[in-house]
Amino acid sequence: MNLFDVYPINPINIVKGEGSLVYDDKGTEYLDLYGGHAVISIGHTNPHYVKRLEDQLHQIGFYSNSIQIPLQTELAAKLGHVSGKEDYQLFLCNSGAEANENALKLASFYNGKKKVITFKKAFHGRTSLAVAVTDNPKIVAPVNQTDNVIFLPWDDEAALTEAFKNNEISSVIIEGIQGVGGIQVAPVNFLQKIRTLCDEYNAVFIADSVQCGYGRTGKFFSHDFAGIDADIYSMAKGMGNGFPVGGIIISPKIAPAYGMLGTTFGGNHLACAAGLAVLEVIERDNLMQNAAEVGGYLIEELKKFDKVKEIRGRGLMIGIELPEELSNVKKDLLFKHNIFTGEAKPNVVRLLPALNLTKAYANRFLEAFATTLKNS
Numbered sequence: 399m400n401l402f403d404v405y406p407i408n409p410i411n412i413v414k415g416e417g418s419l420v421y422d423d424k425g426t427e428y429l430d431l432y433g434g435h436a437v438i439s440i441g442h443t444n445p446h447y448v449k450r451l452e453d454q455l456h457q458i459g460f461y462s463n464s465i466q467i468p469l470q471t472e473l474a475a476k477l478g479h480v481s482g483k484e485d486y487q488l489f490l491c492n493s494g495a496e497a498n499e500n501a502l503k504l505a506s507f508y509n510g511k512k513k514v515i516t517f518k519k520a521f522h523g524r525t526s527l528a529v530a531v532t533d534n535p536k537i538v539a540p541v542n543q544t545d546n547v548i549f550l551p552w553d554d555e556a557a558l559t560e561a562f563k564n565n566e567i568s569s570v571i572i573e574g575i576q577g578v579g580g581i582q583v584a585p586v587n588f589l590q591k592i593r594t595l596c597d598e599y600n601a602v603f604i605a606d607s608v609q610c611g612y613g614r615t616g617k618f619f620s621h622d623f624a625g626i627d628a629d630i631y632s633m634a635k636g637m638g639n640g641f642p643v644g645g646i647i648i649s650p651k652i653a654p655a656y657g658m659l660g661t662t663f664g665g666n667h668l669a670c671a672a673g674l675a676v677l678e679v680i681e682r683d684n685l686m687q688n689a690a691e692v693g694g695y696l697i698e699e700l701k702k703f704d705k706v707k708e709i710r711g712r713g714l715m716i717g718i719e720l721p722e723e724l725s726n727v728k729k730d731l732l733f734k735h736n737i738f739t740g741e742a743k744p745n746v747v748r749l750l751p752a753l754n755l756t757k758a759y760a761n762r763f764l765e766a767f768a769t770t771l772k773n774s
């Protein structure tokens with residue numbers, strides 16, 4: 399059997415990882431500033447994480463949501479504490495798309511309305527509603543098309559206000575920093591305006607924090623920079639450091655009812671152990687502070703390069719916008735300097751490393767980046 403060929407892949411076989419480093423099958427070392435697409439939050443094979451998962455596997459890996467799973471309540475309490483959203487409620491699932499799917503559905507159950515506001519260049523995942531609110535026609539199949547979604551321009555308060563006028567809006571979904579969209583930071587005023595309009599029209603504010611959340615920006619949720627609380631935060635990626643864990647946290651104003659949401663795998667014992675290990679390490683090692691410091695340092699240093707068009711982002715979610723003629727930079731970093739980075743079309747290099755990236759590794763990247771630009 400062949401694989402279903404949907405990914406353009408690099409000819410590299412990574413077989414081992416430790417912290418911010420990974421190694422291929424020939425023993426070549428790579429610096430990982432991509433974190434497997436913002437997933438590796440506490441570093442590869444973090445010892446506490448490995449031990450917690452190993453211990454749990456020896457006890458029990460999975461049982462269904464039909465029984466008590468105290469690890470879920472432990473995870474909810476820890477997440478409430480670390481995120482500062484202590485009075486929210488946690489629903490666990492397995493991926494970012496699934497988290498957004500549940501958030502959009504829950505919003506509609508809550509207020510009985512159908513229309514969703516989303517924004518140009520947004521990415522929210524590939525399940526049916528998540529892809530319908532994603533601004534990329536190429537990944538929307540005919541069966542996913544719906545009249546219930548309104549795409550608005552980014553940071554346009556007049557268009558936003560106008561869209562609310564018919565009182566049909568169920569929810570607004572927005573990334574605190576657009577990732578796939580090229581690291582665009584949502585302006586604080588715009589997030590505040592969404593909050594005000596959602597309150598006025600009883601709509602649900604969904605903060606997609608799948609990529610920009612979980613401490614990556616130096617605050618637990620990047621929407622926190624606006625000093626507002628969303629009604630639902632969706633999370634995945636960094637939540638399990640590679641183990642597939644997703645979830646939404648839900649404001650106390652939205653009441654649960656049996657059968658409203660459900661999942662077979664979500665919140666299983668092993669997933670909760672992974673989620674707990676991640677939060678324990680984030681807290682123990684002050685990783686949000688590290689993300690703010692090392693990320694802030696990288697952003698300031700990167701701004702000094704003349705050839706760079708713009709540096710955007712917060713903490714360790716950084717976009718380097720390059721001119722068209724420098725389209726080789728990401729490839730050169732990987733194949734000449736053994737550094738993994740991400741990208742956003744057309745020409746943005748994305749940095750999404752583990753939150754415990756050291757300044758020494760940041761400097762290793764800056765030196766390689768300088769060489770690459772000089773030789774381009």
Ligand SMILES: Cc1ncc(COP(=O)(O)O)c(C=O)c1O
Pocket residue numbers: 493494495496498521522523524573577578606607608609610634635
């Ligand atoms: C902002 C955002 N939301 C949702 C998703 C979908 O997450 P997943 O691939 O886990 O379904 C992604 C994935 O890149 C994302 O960046």
